[in-house]
Amino acid sequence: MAASSDTTTKVAENGLRYKSKAPGSPFVSSGAFSSSTMSCFLCGKHRLRSQLKSRRLLGKVQTVCAPSCKELANT
Template sequence: MAKDEIKTSIDSDGLRYRSKPAGSPFGSAGAFTTATMSCFLCGKHRPRASLKGKKLLGRTQFVCAPSCKELAEAEKAKG
C-alpha cells in the first residue's frame, strides 16, 4: 500500500493551499451584523435574529424560531 503523493507545498509566504478560497463561509463584514449561530436542534447556521433561547438540558440553548421544520419549508418555497 503506497502513500499518495503530497499535492500541496508550503510557499515562501507560509501559505499551503492555493485552491482553497480565503475567508469564512459565514462572512465577516462586521462584528454582529452578519453573526450566525448554529441551531442546537437542527445544526444549521442561521442569523442570530432568527434564533430564540430555549431552556434545554438545564441550559439555555439557541434554536430556530418559530421552528426548524417551518424554516426549512420556507427555504424550499423560496428556491
C-alpha cells in the same frame, strides 16, 4: 463549500495537520454582531441571529430556530 484552487494548502504526510491553511472562517459576518450566524442546537443549520431564539434545553440555554426548525425549512 466550493473547492478552491489554493495550492498552498496541503495536508502533512501524517494526514493530521495542515502545513498551511487559508485564514478565516466560511461563516464570515458582514458587519455588526447582529448579522452574524450561529447554528441551531436542534437541527444544526446556520441561521442569522434574527432567526434564532434562546430556549432552555438539557439544563442550559441554547439557541434554536424561531419559531421552529420545520417552519424555517419550509421558507
